Amino acid sequence: MKPVYKKPESLTDNITIYCPGCGHGIIHRLIAEVIDELGIREKTIATAPVGCAVLAYDYFNFDVTETAHGRGPAVATGIKRVLPDRIVFTYQGDGDLAAIGTAEIVHAAARGENITVIFVNNAVYGMTKGQMAPTTLPGQTTTTTPYGRDPSYHGYPIRVCELLSTLEGVSYLERTLIDTPANILKTKRAIKKAFIYQIENKGFSLIEILSPCPTNWKMTPSQAFKWTAEVMTKIFPPGIYKDKYKKGEK
Amino acid sequence: MDKKEIKKLLLNGCEASAEGAIDAGCKFYAGYPITPQNRFPEYMSRRMPEEGGIFIQAESEISAINMVFGAAAAGVRAMTSSSSPGISLKQEGISYLAGCELPAVIINMNRGGPGLGDVTPSQSDYFQSTRGGGHGDYRTIVLAPWNVQEIYDLTYLAFDLADRYRIPVIVLADGMIAQIMEPVKRKKKKENLPQKKWALTGCKGRKPNSIKSLFLKPGVLETHNWKLARKYRKIEEKEVRSECYFCDDMDLLVVSFGTCARISLEAVNIAREKKIKVGLFRPITLWPFPYEELSKLAEKVGKILVVEMNLGQMIEDVKIANKNNARIFFYGRPGGGVPTPEEIFKEIKKI
Numbered sequence: 001m002k003p004v005y006k007k008p009e010s011l012t013d014n015i016t017i018y019c020p021g022c023g024h025g026i027i028h029r030l031i032a033e034v035i036d037e038l039g040i041r042e043k044t045i046a047t048a049p050v051g052c053a054v055l056a057y058d059y060f061n062f063d064v065t066e067t068a069h070g071r072g073p074a075v076a077t078g079i080k081r082v083l084p085d086r087i088v089f090t091y092q093g094d095g096d097l098a099a100i101g102t103a104e105i106v107h108a109a110a111r112g113e114n115i116t117v118i119f120v121n122n123a124v125y126g127m128t129k130g131q132m133a134p135t136t137l138p139g140q141t142t143t144t145t146p147y148g149r150d151p152s153y154h155g156y157p158i159r160v161c162e163l164l165s166t167l168e169g170v171s172y173l174e175r176t177l178i179d180t181p182a183n184i185l186k187t188k189r190a191i192k193k194a195f196i197y198q199i200e201n202k203g204f205s206l207i208e209i210l211s212p213c214p215t216n217w218k219m220t221p222s223q224a225f226k227w228t229a230e231v232m233t234k235i236f237p238p239g240i241y242k243d244k245y246k247k248g249e250k
Numbered sequence: 251m252d253k254k255e256i257k258k259l260l261l262n263g264c265e266a267s268a269e270g271a272i273d274a275g276c277k278f279y280a281g282y283p284i285t286p287q288n289r290f291p292e293y294m295s296r297r298m299p300e301e302g303g304i305f306i307q308a309e310s311e312i313s314a315i316n317m318v319f320g321a322a323a324a325g326v327r328a329m330t331s332s333s334s335p336g337i338s339l340k341q342e343g344i345s346y347l348a349g350c351e352l353p354a355v356i357i358n359m360n361r362g363g364p365g366l367g368d369v370t371p372s373q374s375d376y377f378q379s380t381r382g383g384g385h386g387d388y389r390t391i392v393l394a395p396w397n398v399q400e401i402y403d404l405t406y407l408a409f410d411l412a413d414r415y416r417i418p419v420i421v422l423a424d425g426m427i428a429q430i431m432e433p434v435k436r437k438k439k440k441e442n443l444p445q446k447k448w449a450l451t452g453c454k455g456r457k458p459n460s461i462k463s464l465f466l467k468p469g470v471l472e473t474h475n476w477k478l479a480r481k482y483r484k485i486e487e488k489e490v491r492s493e494c495y496f497c498d499d500m501d502l503l504v505v506s507f508g509t510c511a512r513i514s515l516e517a518v519n520i521a522r523e524k525k526i527k528v529g530l531f532r533p534i535t536l537w538p539f540p541y542e543e544l545s546k547l548a549e550k551v552g553k554i555l556v557v558e559m560n561l562g563q564m565i566e567d568v569k570i571a572n573k574n575n576a577r578i579f580f581y582g583r584p585g586g587g588v589p590t591p592e593e594i595f596k597e598i599k600k601i
Contacts, residue, residue, distance in 0.1 A: 041453070042452050042453050042454035042455075043452035043454065044452065045324070045450045045451075045452060047320075048462075054464060055464075057458075057460035057461075057462060058460075060458075061453075061458055062452070062453050062458050063450040063451070063452060063453050063458050063459050063460070064450075064458070064460050064461075065319075065320075065323045065350075065450055065460065065461040065462070066346075066350065066460075066461060066462040066463060066464055067316070067319070067346075068316060068319075068342055068343060068346050071312065071313070071316035071319075071343070074308070074312075074313040074314075074316035074317050074319075074320065075316050075317070075319050075320035075323070076320060077306065077317050077320060078278065078280065078316070078317035078318060078319060078320020078321035078322075078323070078324065078328070079320040079321065079323060079324045079450065080320075081278070081304045081306065081317075081320075081321065082277065082278055082304060082320075082321045082324045082326040082328075083324050083451060083452075086324075086451070086452050103309050103310055103312075103313065104309070104312075104313055104316070106309075107308075107309035107313065111306075
């Protein structure tokens with residue numbers, strides 16, 4: 001009998017530490033499926049962030065290194081430059097990428113490093129139990145914005161895709177959701193395209209995924225998925241922000 | 251003419267260190283401009299491509315050391331260089347290199363501090379270099395050259411030590427060595443270095459490798475730290491390096507390192523001409539510090555003069571080595587001050 005569904009080879013059998021309803025599990029699986037489908041597992045090297053996905057090396061069945069908080073794009077630069085025929089991606093959350101690691105992501109993008117960035121935006125510091133993130137929405141309550149994020153006091157959220165879209169070095173930027181099966185498949189297509197671009201030496205890609213954090217948002221998983229679609233998208237609209245190699249354009 | 255064919259070169263300390271790295275098989279350099287070592291990234295930006303290596307001018311010192319982390323994780327001999335304020339910024343990365351047991355070479359052309367300080371030669375980063383420097387319980391090997399030839403030799407050696415012990419190695423020089431030009435004799439260029447089994451190269455034909463310094467399960471980090479400690483004890487047994495001058499017959503021992511030792515040797519020469527019996531002891535490895543070697547000398551002599559270009563940092567190690575109550579004197583020039591041989595000789599005469 002031919003199996004119609006199985007665990008991707010690119011995932012290990014380890015049990016993750018993620019909370020029920022967390023988006024990381026879906027995103028890990030999508031990456032693993034893409035890597036399996038492209039047949040690149042044995043030449044993929046990833047960087048794990050500091051944040052909820054800090055133990056990513058236990059879940060991915062390929063070479064993974066730890067990084068200091070936010071430094072993934074710099075570490076990935078070092079790896080990719082010395083091993084240009086390997087496939088290198090960073091896996092980063094919003095605190096890692098858009099706060100402490102802002103310089104690293106902007107400059108890796110500006111250099112047009114031929115790497116893929118998977119950016120998981122859940123509008124909160126998850127691992128440290130729910131502080132304000134650089135992507136926390138105006139009005140959103142967190143453990144460090146107990147009265148809600150007030151832009152006049154805490155500043156505004158950072159829109160990473162929009163910010164990076166101004167940089168010449170960037171090839172492909174897309175923001176997606178994982179709230180419905182259709183959007184999960186759309187996210188998978190975006191991840192796959194980003195990896196294909198890297199294989200074809202087309203340069204820097206980043207896929208930003210709006211991902212639920214029911215634990216820290218104090219919601220049920222289904223409420224949280226709904227919140228990504230109904231509330232987060234108002235500040236972070238999904239879509240393709242840049243595609244240098246879109247058919248018909250170049 | 252092809253540089254590879256030339257056995258002897260006239261180089262400044264930055265260039266000599268860079269050539270030492272290249273001859274040791276270094277294929278990756280990332281750095282950031284900071285005086286007095288700007289010649290280093292400039293020189294590497296030309297030499298790395300010539301050698302089939304990678305040069306990256308990073309957006310920050312932090313990024314540079316993390317690029318080195320990535321290249322080292324991928325199994326390549328990798329380095330960065332900077333000067334004191336930049337080295338402070340790199341400490342996070344150095345701690346991760348130490349925790350992850352990744353080999354890398356970091357050159358510090360020490361300038362005056364604290365803060366932005368100045369851009370003149372100093373030895374003010376002795377504590378930072380020899381006591382770990384970043385967060386956590388760790389050591390780095392610290393090599394202290396005293397001239398341009400030696401920064402070539404010690405940079406060359408640093409890569410071997412880094413690989414042998416899977417440890418970051420600091421070469422602690424200063425703005426003087428960075429900028430003076432002297433002849434340098436080259437060593438044999440290393441080619442076809444052995445593959446590193448632990449490196450991240452893609453898991454073809456093997457189980458996936460991971461590199462980490464995070465050990466959350468109770469007791470596992472403690473076990474990891476004890477493993478690091480065993481490595482540090484082995485380095486202390488095998489890698490101590492020092493030199494003595496006129497130490498067979500002396501009434502006073504001068505202890506100094508790097509540029510300051512070189513100037514101190516001139517002062518010792520002046521003293522010897524005047525029939526004053528002074529010797530010089532020069533640690534070459536600042537960690538591991540040559541405690542035993544110095545201890546033996548301290549037993550023979552009643553008086554030690556420590557000379558440093560700082561407020562007195564290595565003197566703490568001299569005190570640890572001094573088990574027989576030799577009297578210890580100190581002469582230091584902080585804030586980028588460089589003593590003359592005559593100044594040091596005056597201090598010798600006072601004792």
